[in-house]
Amino acid sequence: MTEDLACISCGTYFTAGSGFVKFECPECGNIIVRCERCRTLGKNYICECGFSGP
Ligand SMILES: [Zn+2]
Ligand SMILES: [Zn+2]
Known part of the structure; x- marks a missing residue:
């Protein structure tokens, strides 16, 4: 598995230590990464499968 992760937004x-969160897409299980800033701003994410969430 690659560690080449970037905020999806x-x-x-x-x-490390910058408040990133990593979770699986509830639709397809793809790993989604978001930075603290986008999380704080409440930006939506959109997965490759088209799933979007807060
Ligand atoms: Zn997905
Ligand atoms: Zn971000």
């Missing part, structure tokens, strides 16, 4: 690359 803004594209910022994952860095």
